[in-house]
Amino acid sequence: MKALVIGSGIIGLSTAHVLQEHGLTVKVISRDLPQSTTSWRAAAVWFPYKAYPLEKVMEWSRISYHYYHNYLDRPDTGVSMVSLRILESIDAAKEWLEAVPSEVKKISGTTLPKGYQEAIEFEVPLVDTSYFLPYLLTTFLIKGGEFEMKTLRSIDDLDYSEHDWVINCAGLGSRQLVNDEKMFPIRGQIVKVKAQPNLGWIAAEHGPLALSYVIPRKNEVILGGTAEPGVEHCDIDPEETKRILERCKKLAPGLNPAIIKAEVGLRPGRDEVRLEREGDKIIHNYGHGGSGFTVCWGCAEEVAAIMGLGGEQI
Numbered sequence: 285m286k287a288l289v290i291g292s293g294i295i296g297l298s299t300a301h302v303l304q305e306h307g308l309t310v311k312v313i314s315r316d317l318p319q320s321t322t323s324w325r326a327a328a329v330w331f332p333y334k335a336y337p338l339e340k341v342m343e344w345s346r347i348s349y350h351y352y353h354n355y356l357d358r359p360d361t362g363v364s365m366v367s368l369r370i371l372e373s374i375d376a377a378k379e380w381l382e383a384v385p386s387e388v389k390k391i392s393g394t395t396l397p398k399g400y401q402e403a404i405e406f407e408v409p410l411v412d413t414s415y416f417l418p419y420l421l422t423t424f425l426i427k428g429g430e431f432e433m434k435t436l437r438s439i440d441d442l443d444y445s446e447h448d449w450v451i452n453c454a455g456l457g458s459r460q461l462v463n464d465e466k467m468f469p470i471r472g473q474i475v476k477v478k479a480q481p482n483l484g485w486i487a488a489e490h491g492p493l494a495l496s497y498v499i500p501r502k503n504e505v506i507l508g509g510t511a512e513p514g515v516e517h518c519d520i521d522p523e524e525t526k527r528i529l530e531r532c533k534k535l536a537p538g539l540n541p542a543i544i545k546a547e548v549g550l551r552p553g554r555d556e557v558r559l560e561r562e563g564d565k566i567i568h569n570y571g572h573g574g575s576g577f578t579v580c581w582g583c584a585e586e587v588a589a590i591m592g593l594g595g596e597q598i
């Protein structure tokens with residue numbers, strides 16, 4: 285069986301991998317190389333954020349959490365498990381904490397930033413996108429996958445006789461590709477600073493420091509962030525860079541703010557992830573908002589289930 289996957293962000297590449305594992309011959313076509321996608325710019329820590337419906341997102345997240353364990357013992361993947369601290373009470377985080385399979389520790393006391401009384405800490409997968417996306421593309425090619433850079437004006441441009449299945453993983457590009465007016469950008473600016481030792485992984489989604497996160501990686505630290513629904517431009521806002529640094533210094537007082545660069549990505553926002561079959565051959569898998577890395581493996585398994593290759597539809 286032959287499948288064509290549109291998109292080489294995390295959703296396209298994870299889908300392509302899972303379909304290869306099910307024995308399909310897979311081709312990926314994409315307007316961009318992975319390093320020019322939104323996925324490349326993600327902090328890429330496992331955390332359900334701005335993706336719906338919650339019930340399905342929780343299940344996809346649970347599956348993906350376990351799936352990342354397949355990559356842990358290979359350093360070239362850039363996948364690791366880290367202890368993430370979220371400045372939020374257990375009660376406030378109840379809805380999504382159910383998807384966390386690891387032990388959740390409650391933190392309280394004077395070590396927390398001003399304005400926060402409680403925090404939670406648990407083990408999560410962290411993906412260094414600059415390792416993992418090239419790793420996925422390379423291993424996909426080694427396993428016989430084909431990759432073509434091409435921009436589609438419409439999904440109708442494709443020659444369907446060549447493929448048994450077409451999986452649309454074009455993220456925000458689906459707005460034009462399939463005329464989906466429900467798609468909207470959620471602009472996110474981050475700042476990369478120099479790597480430094482002894483820094484923890486910490487985030488505040490609510491409260492006085494929202495939205496902020498400090499995510500150390502091997503070669504840099506990602507500082508975030510913003511989430512601006514409907515804002516489409518990718519220009520760096522220098523004032524926002526300053527505000528991100530200020531918030532992050534309060535979040536992690538030992539932070540050395542030696543800037544490497546700032547970056548912007550447009551999250552593919554939608555009221556609900558679109559993961560469904562259309563007609564005989566097309567399966568849509570897009571609109572994962574701020575959770576692409578958190579849900580991708582669960583979604584890819586669901587694509588396989590829709591094709592009748594095993595597993596269950598959620």
Ligand SMILES: Cc1cc2nc3c(=O)[nH]c(=O)nc-3n(C[C@H](O)[C@H](O)[C@H](O)COP(=O)(O)OP(=O)(O)OC[C@H]3O[C@@H](n4cnc5c(N)ncnc54)[C@H](O)[C@@H]3O)c2cc1C
Pocket residue numbers: 290291292293294295296313314315316317318321322323324325326327328329330331434435436437453454455456457458461471472473474508509548549550551552570571572573574575576577578579
């Ligand atoms: C600042 C920031 C921080 C984030 N942090 C996290 C996080 O910590 N955890 C998390 O889980 N998620 C995070 N996200 C969200 C995550 O990045 C997205 O959910 C994810 O990247 C979406 O992946 P995608 O493959 O659908 O889209 P993309 O990465 O945008 O890929 C879309 C692909 O489709 C292709 N394409 C589009 N249109 C066409 C066309 N017409 N023809 C051919 N190809 C086309 C593109 O070239 C690209 O290859 C963050 C996002 C941002 C911006």
